[in-house]
Amino acid sequence: MTKALTLYDLNSLVADVIDTALTRAYWVEAELSEVRENRGHCYMELIEKDDTGNVPIARASAKCWRNVWSAISPYFVRITGQQIHAGMKVMLQVHAQFHPQYGFSWIVDDINPEFTMGDMLRKRRDIVRRLQAEGVFDLQKGLRLSLFAQRIAVISSETAAGYGDFCSQLETNEYGFRFRVEIFPAVMQGEQVEQSIIAALDSINERESEFDAVVIIRGGGATADLSGFDTLELAENVANFPLPVITGIGHERDESVLDMVSFLRVKTPTAAAAFLIDQLSVTLGRIERAQTAIADGVRRKMEAEKMRIRHLESHIPVLFSVVRAKEEARLERLSRNLSEKTAELLHRSYYRLDLLGQRLRSGLKIRLSAEGHRLDMLDQRLHLLDPSLLLERGYSITLYKGRAVRSAAELEEGEVITTRFATGEADSRIEHRRQSSM
Template structure:
């Protein structure tokens, strides 16, 4: 069908936009029949009124540059079935960056344009991709030599100062605190929360920021606990990132994780000092550790008491033995010490006499030396004074006057520059014999 008449003899025949889109829809339904399985990466995923809207992308393996893009939709009636199954199998929600295998069919709507309609998702494909990515991160950490750094740390025996990374006001944090507070041993813990986002795409950045804040005051804490404050097990993707794993692996304090999942371990769990399933279990781990420390202290205390008791019994026997020997020993010791005191007295007297004689000689030498130095200093100062007198005499203005020079003053100050004198200024000129006054004429 011609859409324009070049002869301009009659008006062009045009289709309405709806008619044109209907032709496209019919062509697509005929040319792209049936359903297809497609592999793609999600660049955006969102839910609106129960429907799921996806933006798909395929990237070049070498340059990571997108080579294909498409929009896809999964309607509510189908999404309500697919989503629970997918999240139950993978433990993940659909999110940006996830690789998926979708079963789709082409759809062109006259009002909304073209999109692929999702009828099914293969969770096993995503599981394989997640496992591959997790394996790559673990291998990278092992190659860098940081994978086991946390397990080389020691949890302090009295680990009671706890830094917690969790979402503020979350139920999980409350459970953690109650478990610590209500422990059977009555142990006291000092807990401080460093708030962080614990689900969604902001997990990595938020948790790293919280760890950085703890690092600045690390000397105030014995360990760090990372717990999720509730949320679905499908929100764990943020804990499977290289940047977060590297931060945890290199952290100087032991880190315990309890992010509330039963199916798989995240990379964060693998590099942590210890990991448990829930915030309550993390608190119980700390309580048990302190309980073990208390039990060890009790055992050591009992050993100290027994050792002290045995030592006291041994010393009591020794004292009784010594008490029976004291009368005899006292007589012998008294005589021995009396003779020793007499010898020490004689040595002290002799030493004092020698010391006094030596000091007297030293004082005599010092007196002679001071006398000689004083005479030399007086002579030198007398010579210096004579030189100063000669210099003063050489600078005496009277000598200059006797040689024919004069000194002119204005208001008591010597005149050095005639141009500085005001007109009619009265100046005084002093010569060898007397002085006279004169007035400046300009």
């Protein structure tokens, strides 16, 4: 029966083979899918993707021990301006190590920062070309910052020293300008930079009318790990933002894509504050110059008007005499016309009154003659109705209580009535009355 090896013995054999076969170090290009530090050591997960850039076709683990990492990490940051992080492409110098207890690993001896710089530049150029193709790369440059930009939305970490410096610079400006600053907190370092800043921009966009500009500041922390500011989505959001966006994310070596698409890029948060102060000071200067120009213009106009008034004053007597002569002549003409018109009107009125008088006299005569004839007719009729004529013709009138009796029904038996004749009267008492059947 064949004797089996223990796992440790087998791993020791593999270690001996690797130590014998892979005796030198190798430079390898890979993408970091995970990076973590523990007790000064750096642990990395390496991947290689297919041509589409989506599916990993190779994986491996790598370690960089503390004594090496403490030397190469600061140098990498100094050259690239960024901490090593997931998603970054790197060129590593590694040698193989197989430990019987912990298995196989690639041990990192060195990192080439120039390779990473080249990859970063390639990515940055690709993003810039994409933005230019979309026609949004220069949109921010076409915006106009308000001459009175005092309402500022700030995207920064609330605890960042740069934010405090920015506010202090605005509050203590030599002109006494007052700014209204509102912070929209965001993560300014690490993998959450992109989405955090986009969320802050969305919040500001909902209140766009309340602000004049947006300032993105980062200073006060480490100058490394700026990859979050070199993303397509963040650049598109800033490029399309309706308000001017000023960036001061605290690095001088080169521009991030965010800096390129912004309205203005300054080096530091205090430089952003200084720009806003200078902007208002320029506006103040323009206002003061305009005030001076207006005052000078008014002064010159007043002097010209004073000279014109003095000139008019010297000509007033002459002008007045000319005007008076003209007005007197005009009044005389009007007076003559008035007299002529009045005389003509009176003559016409007298003639009209004479005609009316003649018509009135003729009409009165005719009316009086007609009325006289009517009175004669009435007199004749009245004469014919005289009761004495009836009495003389043999008629009599019966009176009861001073009134003529027309019906027997008006009388009561035993009443006294008076009968009037042409000559004299006679009283009688009613013994019996009867009414005619007619």
